[in-house]
Amino acid sequence: MKRTITHLADGRELIYFDRRDDADRSAIDQRDLPPRPLASELRRDPLTGEWIAVARHRQTRTFLPPADECPLCPSAPGRPTEIPAADYDVVVFENRFPSFSSHLGEYAEVGGLSEVRPGVGRCEVVCFTSDHGASFSSLSPEQVALVMEAWIDRTAELSAMPGVEQVFCFENRGAEIGITLAHPHGQIYAYPYVTPRTRRMLAMAAEHRERTGGDLFADVLAAEQRAEVRVVARNEHWTAFVPAAARWPFEVHLYPHRGVPRLGALTAEERAAFAPLYTGVLRALDGLFGVPMPYVAAWHQAPVREGADLAYLHMELFSIRRAPGKLKYLAGSESAMGAFVNDVVPEEAARMLREAAAITD
Incomplete structure (x- = not known):
């Protein structure tokens, strides 16, 4: 390069x-x-x-x-x-x-x-x-x-x-x-x-470690892999899954199998394995309703001066489209109170994405 x-x-x-x-x-x-x-x-x-x-x-x-x-x-x-x-x-x-x-x-x-x-x-x-x-x-x-x-x-x-x-x-x-x-x-x-979302996640990770001695993110990943029902795709180094408590109609988290704090800590093999998994998930999103899906793709990594021992690099991908011609708006409950209501069952969203991935690939 x-x-x-x-x-x-x-x-x-x-x-x-x-x-x-x-x-x-x-x-x-x-x-x-x-x-x-x-x-x-x-x-x-x-x-x-x-x-x-x-x-x-x-x-x-x-x-x-x-x-x-x-x-x-x-x-x-x-x-x-x-x-x-x-x-x-x-x-x-x-x-x-x-x-x-x-x-x-x-x-x-x-x-x-x-x-x-x-x-x-x-x-x-x-x-x-x-x-x-x-x-x-x-x-x-x-x-x-x-x-x-x-x-x-x-x-x-x-x-x-x-x-x-x-x-x-x-x-x-x-x-x-x-x-x-x-x-x-x-x-x-x-x-x-440090952004509010990151600070909150690190606080939950610290609480989980104090209570169980485990890594919150690694434990979430392991639980989703065992449950399987919400896994959309996986390969040797990454797993993509719909979180059990998804906020958005179609939301996918992509975790490396090895916990690292930031992007720079990924190995060459882990970086190479990310591309086919992620682009496949994106194509599945577009294939759900036959139109380009609006989305936000967000990398979560450790802050500069704190939390490196608690953070776990991962991507959170989500779309506000809940059905053909219908969007999920952040109205009263979400915007005023920060309390999300999801119209799509996460297990159903994962099934739809798996089926779309099979077609688009």
Whole structure:
């Protein structure tokens, strides 16, 4: 793999990840771009202790442009984009409209009981392929391996940044999920705090260890493998299963059989085994109702400075589509109280996904 670092016209970092050592990455971004926005401000909710990022500049971000104006496609004569090169394998660059960044301004107190501090951190865009019409499910094993190398590289680099407490790699796919760009891509958030979901899971893992002496995640995986009914697919190194208490209509968790805290700790064999299992699950999702499924794919890994002994790297994949033409909305119970109600029985969801996988593969 060849890794090339360059910069866009406004100073943002851009990194090419190439399979070929002779890839030419000398193209320069010639655009006249406005100055980079200042970092968001973080406000602490005194009722929950959670941090909320207020990023007003994100209101102006690019929203669902036509394919011939996509900013994530390679640049062409007369049509410069975020990627100056005429072609690429995988590209990572700093988001032009970030929720967190290192470009700080002044942050005044807002009164009341809400503490305010700068939204220090970084947000990056990961372009999985130069092919605008592709999807992650259509990537070759070699391309998935290159994306994983980018995730691993960025996790290590961002974890070393001052103020960063957690690195989160994820993909939002589909207009129903709320994407603003249709090109196959994901994002990486380097948070200046440990997120509420991660903190809660680590607390449950600590409680489980204290009570049983076991590893919560490993025990969940072993129980699902024994039960079998919710397992969607598995191979030598990974198991994909619908959790017994799934929140979402179609939700699949992918666990490596060996517990590791972060992506970088996976062996070459484990990384290679991930691609066919994951892309197969994605194709099964698309095959459920014969339409591209909107989804969120989220990597859970240990925070930077805590929890490495409790965390267990895994991916959580879920879709908000519950039936043809019907979406699962987070209405009163979910949005106001955080209490989920699932319309699809997890065992039924697993059966449907297994059958779809048999057809699509």
